[in-house]
Amino acid sequence: MSKVLIDPGHGGIDDGATGFGIKEKDRNLVMAKAIARELRLQGVQAVLTREDDKSILLADRIALEHKEKPDCFISCHMDAAAETASGMTIWVHSKADNVIWNWALDVMNELKAVGFTTNRAQSVSRGYPGSPSSDYYVNRETVSPSMLIEFGFITNQNNLNEHIEHCTEYAKAVAKAVCRFIGVEYKEANSDGDGKSNCAACCRTCPKVEKFQQGMDAERTRADQAEAKLQYLKDYLNR
Ligand SMILES: [Zn+2]
Numbered sequence: 660m661s662k663v664l665i666d667p668g669h670g671g672i673d674d675g676a677t678g679f680g681i682k683e684k685d686r687n688l689v690m691a692k693a694i695a696r697e698l699r700l701q702g703v704q705a706v707l708t709r710e711d712d713k714s715i716l717l718a719d720r721i722a723l724e725h726k727e728k729p730d731c732f733i734s735c736h737m738d739a740a741a742e743t744a745s746g747m748t749i750w751v752h753s754k755a756d757n758v759i760w761n762w763a764l765d766v767m768n769e770l771k772a773v774g775f776t777t778n779r780a781q782s783v784s785r786g787y788p789g790s791p792s793s794d795y796y797v798n799r800e801t802v803s804p805s806m807l808i809e810f811g812f813i814t815n816q817n818n819l820n821e822h823i824e825h826c827t828e829y830a831k832a833v834a835k836a837v838c839r840f841i842g843v844e845y846k847e848a849n850s851d852g853d854g855k856s857n858c859a860a861c862c863r864t865c866p867k868v869e870k871f872q873q874g875m876d877a878e879r880t881r882a883d884q885a886e887a888k889l890q891y892l893k894d895y896l897n898r
Contacts, residue, residue: 671714676739678813693830746777769832
């Protein structure tokens with residue numbers, strides 16, 4: 660049976676980045692669990708480095724990878740920067756061969772097909788930000804083919820909203836490309852049992868996500884009102 664190890668970045672005392680009151684560690688766990696669910700629906704064994712909000716050393720994540728010997732390893736993260744920065748990035752080892760590079764391109768293409776806000780051209784990269792010859796710990800120390808996915812910027816309102824709203828679709832996109840990579844035929848499954856449940860619904864039970872969503876709704880209302888005001892002025896002037 661094929662096996663994939665999924666690593667929700669950070670956890671416990673390590674929040675990772677924060678945006679709009681939401682912690683990266685929590686979003687990473689939601690995304691990792693969604694990917695695991697999609698892979699299990701395809702008959703792939705999915706193992707997580709953490710199942711809940713607990714601290715876990717990078718070395719322990721790698722020790723688990725050595726023990727489990729998965730077919731591939733995926734670390735889930737979110738970026739942080741100025742509010743204007745947006746887009747997803749996949750990081751592979753600085754010396755990743757073409758097989759891994761093409762796998763990363765395939766994952767990115769599937770993610771792009773779902774759609775996300777981006778202001779960056781580069782989407783798949785080797786090495787480490789600003790240092791192509793160094794590597795993320797999880798890409799450097801893993802034995803299996805690995806990648807680290809930055810599922811958008813938690814500091815960008817659109818990306819965070821997309822992470823919440825389209826979590827299941829992104830997870831499916833990753834699962835599709837992973838199945839192709841490990842030679843498992845991907846079948847459109849009837850999704851999550853009830854065919855309807857998605858991350859957006861379960862995330863809304865989190866008060867912080869609810870607050871963020873309310874903020875987004877308020878912003879849309881403000882934009883609508885501004886538009887209506889402008890239209891009123893235009894109509895007035897054209898009278
Ligand atoms: Zn992170």
